[in-house]
Amino acid sequence: MNTLLQTKNLTKSFGGVVALDNVDFSIKPKELRCIIGPNGAGKSTFFRCLTGQHIPTTGNVFFKGREITGRQMHEISGCGIGTKTQVPNLFDDMTVYENLWLSASSNASKNEAQDRISEAARLTRTESLLDEFPKNLAHGLRQRAELAMVISAAPDLVLLDEPAAGLTHAETCQLAKIIQAVNEKSAVVIVEHDMQFVREIADKITVLCQGAILIEGSAEAVLSDARVREVYLGRKAA
Numbered sequence: 184m185n186t187l188l189q190t191k192n193l194t195k196s197f198g199g200v201v202a203l204d205n206v207d208f209s210i211k212p213k214e215l216r217c218i219i220g221p222n223g224a225g226k227s228t229f230f231r232c233l234t235g236q237h238i239p240t241t242g243n244v245f246f247k248g249r250e251i252t253g254r255q256m257h258e259i260s261g262c263g264i265g266t267k268t269q270v271p272n273l274f275d276d277m278t279v280y281e282n283l284w285l286s287a288s289s290n291a292s293k294n295e296a297q298d299r300i301s302e303a304a305r306l307t308r309t310e311s312l313l314d315e316f317p318k319n320l321a322h323g324l325r326q327r328a329e330l331a332m333v334i335s336a337a338p339d340l341v342l343l344d345e346p347a348a349g350l351t352h353a354e355t356c357q358l359a360k361i362i363q364a365v366n367e368k369s370a371v372v373i374v375e376h377d378m379q380f381v382r383e384i385a386d387k388i389t390v391l392c393q394g395a396i397l398i399e400g401s402a403e404a405v406l407s408d409a410r411v412r413e414v415y416l417g418r419k420a421a
């Protein structure tokens with residue numbers, strides 16, 4: 184299987200605003216892709232059309248060759264797509280372990296779920312947090328626990344919406360390493376504003392601008408492209 188996720192002519196309009204305009208996008212299994220773009224480029228809309236938070240106006244989304252266009256979030260996660268939005272997904276009154284158990288046991292036997300939790304905690308370096316309640320965790324630790332919950336379901340694809348938001352520099356560097364470890368098992372698509380984080384982690388980048396793909400390619404080629412500097416990075420990048 185060469186393509187894990189694919190969109191064809193993906194379009195989303197809000198009244199007269201075309202937020203996403205005929206986007207053809209694809210990623211391979213185990214790929215790590217960052218999606219960047221200026222404010223209003225359509226990044227969140229694209230992310231939400233993949234996760235089931237938005238129903239596309241026209242166009243299609245395929246995952247492992249099966250059409251998933253317009254399916255609900257729980258159906259999409261059941262197909263093997265794990266999503267971490269900016270909205271907290273941990274239950275505050277359950278321990279981190281219990282949260283991970285909910286995710287891991289949804290589609291696995293008891294033993295397998297236990298193994299998945301151990302692996303998710305190891306990859307996200309949350310072993311010492313398993314008995315904690317999420318409400319008592321500082322932002323950076325909570326973000327790691329949230330990621331652990333997502334990967335406890337052993338998804339083939341992990342979608343992350345601005346995972347570095349609100350993190351310190353040290354936490355951001357650590358998150359980059361954690362995501363690279365997660366990427367050894369799953370493909371990862373990241374929508375991100377933090378360019379330092381993108382530079383650190385990105386292998387391949389897709390740039391959205393005015394709802395369409397402006398350019399995509401290796402991080403080096405994309406970040407040095409004049410059009411990208413103009414629309415996204417501006418003079419600061421010079």
Ligand SMILES: Nc1ncnc2c1ncn2[C@@H]1O[C@H](COP(=O)(O)OP(=O)(O)OP(=O)(O)O)[C@@H](O)[C@H]1O
Nearest residue numbers: 197200201202220221222223224225226227228229
């Ligand atoms: N629910 C909505 N109703 C109306 N217009 C919307 C809605 N969501 C997004 N838009 C519009 O669609 C366009 C794309 O917005 P979107 O939030 O996807 O961009 P973005 O790249 O994620 O921006 P940002 O980086 O600022 O978060 C913008 O013009 C925005 O105003």
